[in-house]
Amino acid sequence: MSEVLEQTAASWPEVVVSDVSELIRGVTYSKEQATDKPQDGYTPVLRATNIQESRLVLESDLVFVPDSNVSANQRLRAGDIVVATSSGSKHLVGKSGLVHSDWRGSFGAFCAAIRPKANIESRYLAAFLQSPSYWKQVGKKALGVNINNLRRGDIESLTLPLPPLTKQREIVAELEKQFSRLNEAVANLQRVKANLKRYKASVLKAAVEGRLVETEATLSWKKQKKFESATELLQRAIQGRRFKKFSAPEQGFAALPDGWVWASVEQLAANDANSIGAGPFGTIFKAKDFRPEGVPIIFLRHVAPLKYLTRKPGFMDVGKWEELFRPYSVFGGELLITKLGEPPGVCAQYPVGIGPAMVTPDVIKLSVNDEVVNSEYLMYYFNSDPAKRFATGAAFGTTRTRLTLPLFREMPVPLPPLAEQARIVAEVDRHLSIIREVEAEVEANLQRAQALRQATLAKAFAPPELIQDTTQQRWQL
Known part of the structure; x- marks a missing residue:
């Protein structure tokens, strides 16, 4: 791992999120006020489902509410980090995404925005919110309460190391360099998954249209036998x-x-x-x-x-x-x-x-x-x-x-014909067996990529005693 990340989180003073950011509540609106179509005088609003794979989906699945429902402070700015604080799906709670550039929109009441102060680099804070240290703290705060909900105080009391701004930017640059290569590998794996899905569909289509194996009529003609x-x-x-x-x-x-x-x-x-x-x-x-x-x-x-x-x-x-x-x-x-x-x-x-x-x-x-x-x-x-x-x-x-x-x-x-059905099934099974083998290999590599991502973030944000445990747990996936 890079020397930039070798100086562990234990070397820097520890702060809470409220020391380095402002937490902004989401927009409230009634069902009657909301629409799924953009209109003049309406503001697009993000929901928890718009946070996917550590990024914000700004182009689809939006809700539009009257501009009057949205305060100036609730309008998102470049550097804001949107966090899912409540959801019917447990896996969404705690997920976050960074607003990379100004966007004329806001976020709903089941989310919150973390707006970084001048003493922290927004990308550094966004990276912390993906780290094992963050998820471990979120897990502890969820004990004994509704696991589908993160309260304001839960977020504001999260602790993280705070190096000088120059060091934060070095860490971010190193993370982005390493994740750039990782993201390229993951994108290639996702393309393989998509191609396997198309391959499976084409096999099934060919099978039921008589194009996967020789038909009984053709075989009978070759052998001069009735069927x-x-x-x-x-x-x-x-x-x-x-x-x-x-x-x-x-x-x-x-x-x-x-x-x-x-x-x-x-x-x-x-x-x-x-x-x-x-x-x-x-x-x-x-x-x-x-x-x-x-x-x-x-x-x-x-x-x-x-x-x-x-x-x-x-x-x-x-x-x-x-x-x-x-x-x-x-x-x-x-x-x-x-x-x-x-x-x-x-x-x-x-x-x-x-x-x-x-x-x-x-x-x-x-x-x-x-x-x-x-x-x-x-x-x-x-x-x-x-x-x-x-x-x-x-x-x-x-x-x-x-x-x-x-x-x-x-x-x-x-x-x-019945005999042809049996040959079709055998040939489809052969193709599906190959597909399953490749899919298993792709999934294993995707899990390795996620484990490597978490190990890298652990190095940047976790104290030394947590780094080894976290890395071992992730590589056991």
């Missing part, structure tokens, strides 16, 4: 069953390859009255029946693209589940599809071997007829761009954020 087309497969599977009349889509989808056919989700479901359904509504689904353990409840948060999650679990009383909720349950291998979201229609498969669970009203469960469709192929289709465009209405020039059960039942699915 069962998807049309024949579907007719055989649904024989004797009655369905609502289904018409193939006329727009919004690519043309089908030879041997494929359009089918509705309903036609691909198992021959069971409960094969397609969503959870019960509030008349019988009540929070008073929730328990610390029991039958897991599947909420929207548990269904991610291609992955079933178990974070923040909820449980239903076992007796109540047996009495009322077994028909709304999954037992292993079923598909879970979100009715709400941006976009709706996200799909994951419920794992086999972990016991039953019940879905909520915002989650659809689907048991498939495995004689006609591979459940993994169907999961890949639901998460593909063509399916997303149908779920959101984009394929038909409309917009929707809810996928209703009737609409889901009629959702068109491009169905390949």
